[in-house]
Amino acid sequence: MRFLTEYRDTEKLESLYGRISRLASGLPRLNLMEVCGTHTMTIGRAGLRRRLPENISLLSGPGCPVCVTPDSYLDAAIKLTERKNICLATFGDMMKVPGSQGNLEERQGSEIAVVYSPLEALEIARKTIKEVVFLAVGFETTAPSVASVVLTAAREKIKNFSLLVAHKLIPPAMACLLQDRKVKIDGFICPGHVSAIIGARPYRVIAERYHRPCVIAGFEILDVLQALVMLLVQFQEKRAAVEIQYSRCVQPAGNLRARHLMAEVFKVGDAEWRGMGVIPKSGLFLKKEYSEFDAVRRFSLQLVKSEKFTGCRCGDILKGLIAPPDCPCFGQSCTPARPKGPCMVSSEGACAAYYRYELLPGRGKWQKS
Amino acid sequence: MCLAVPMKLVEKKGEEGVVELAGVRRKIRLDLVDNVRVGDYLIVHAGFAIEKLNLKEAKKTLKLFQEIPAPGQK
Ligand code: SF4
Numbered sequence: 001m002r003f004l005t006e007y008r009d010t011e012k013l014e015s016l017y018g019r020i021s022r023l024a025s026g027l028p029r030l031n032l033m034e035v036c037g038t039h040t041m042t043i044g045r046a047g048l049r050r051r052l053p054e055n056i057s058l059l060s061g062p063g064c065p066v067c068v069t070p071d072s073y074l075d076a077a078i079k080l081t082e083r084k085n086i087c088l089a090t091f092g093d094m095m096k097v098p099g100s101q102g103n104l105e106e107r108q109g110s111e112i113a114v115v116y117s118p119l120e121a122l123e124i125a126r127k128t129i130k131e132v133v134f135l136a137v138g139f140e141t142t143a144p145s146v147a148s149v150v151l152t153a154a155r156e157k158i159k160n161f162s163l164l165v166a167h168k169l170i171p172p173a174m175a176c177l178l179q180d181r182k183v184k185i186d187g188f189i190c191p192g193h194v195s196a197i198i199g200a201r202p203y204r205v206i207a208e209r210y211h212r213p214c215v216i217a218g219f220e221i222l223d224v225l226q227a228l229v230m231l232l233v234q235f236q237e238k239r240a241a242v243e244i245q246y247s248r249c250v251q252p253a254g255n256l257r258a259r260h261l262m263a264e265v266f267k268v269g270d271a272e273w274r275g276m277g278v279i280p281k282s283g284l285f286l287k288k289e290y291s292e293f294d295a296v297r298r299f300s301l302q303l304v305k306s307e308k309f310t311g312c313r314c315g316d317i318l319k320g321l322i323a324p325p326d327c328p329c330f331g332q333s334c335t336p337a338r339p340k341g342p343c344m345v346s347s348e349g350a351c352a353a354y355y356r357y358e359l360l361p362g363r364g365k366w367q368k369s
Numbered sequence: 370m371c372l373a374v375p376m377k378l379v380e381k382k383g384e385e386g387v388v389e390l391a392g393v394r395r396k397i398r399l400d401l402v403d404n405v406r407v408g409d410y411l412i413v414h415a416g417f418a419i420e421k422l423n424l425k426e427a428k429k430t431l432k433l434f435q436e437i438p439a440p441g442q443k
Binding site for chain 2: 222
């Protein structure tokens, strides 16, 4: 057992496709959303969208941390690079995301370190007298690791380390989507690694109050197909529940230790999402006890909402209202090499995934549904 | 960004460990997981193990892929 190749077996793939089309016949038109950008990648790589029965559509959701980080955050980060004695540490994905005045990559001369882990950011702080600011973005998957690093920094009394926090929570965003009348989503493929932390429970309101079936899925293609089977079975049986396909990783209660760490360092508050506005109780913020690590406070930053209109329709895409090719900029003025919006920047963004996988020559041109 | 891959724990010392995938080794933190042992497969994200993979459940899922009932059945 290597926990990887076993879930890519092509023979099993075909029988799962067969099962999906048998289950789909007799069901009405269904829009299912894969919330997580990593699922979008798996689906793109496998060409799954083109192989689904006609009445089943897969929409990409807001589960790409970089894509939902608003302009105001990037503008604040860029402002920081203009100061002396500051070193910004960030996940690589953030480098190309446009704020209202350009992106981080264009900040030549300023000190920006691309890191794979918040641990590296702390390590930089230990070795320099400069102020190190870590751009703490990411969902529940990432927040516990960041919490652990904050605790280490507090324990070691590291004074030149702080965070610009924009951690976000997935279930409140899903509920927010369902409150928008324009949005038509019938069921969800829920993110596997977010759920490894939070478990199944936080999705129960989606199933119970909004009557939308939810299946927590793993990231290999067979996992995604099986999650689809499980969703279709729920539709067949006219029920809506939260089920776990990714049971090798996700426990019903999640990871208690990680959840405790997260709750020790962060408190929940309202947060701004790109294209979706402010969603109640959807963000994490440093608790008072750890506010010395808050870069907003330390550098008196202001996060100002920008009104600049760029023509980018990421917001509508994150809500599943349109597919990337419906954006007039898609593939024209907006490409992965010259992205206009964050959905094209991040490799997991819906626009980037469509550009890479759904438009390949010889694979048939993308057809609007 | 929530990409996280299964890697095998090959060394452990307190809250620090070394994982391996396809010959590549990497140092990680074990603060977020309980009761892990050398030989376990862990899901690693941003330098931390975020969960341990459960072998029994993994096999169950694989078996489910195989059990494809005849048409007409669920
Ligand atoms: S194609 Fe580009 S401009 Fe259009 S929504 Fe996607 S990222 Fe924004």
